[in-house]
């Protein structure tokens with residue numbers, strides 16, 4: 682094996698190892714969680730663009746995801762009945 686092929690072979694091995702480690706890291710992040718826990722994970726207020734004030738007459742109190750006094754099935758943490766976010770889903 683020439684020096685070039687040895688270096689190329691070593692480089693490919695390191696690259697392959699890096700890809701394997703990167704792929705495993707994502708899987709390891711979910712280890713320990715049941716599928717229900719993964720499905721039940723709530724979005725952060727920031728990710729949902731939550732605001733503590735109504736938007737165009739829409740409020741948490743009028744949303745199907747809201748449970749009084751301050752729980753949301755989709756967004757993490759307490760929410761205000763007068764709040765709003767982009768996941769708003771009007772009650773029927």
Ligand code: SF4
Nearest residue numbers: 741744747753766768
């Ligand atoms: S508007 Fe957003 S934060 Fe408020 S109850 Fe609905 S989903 Fe939750």
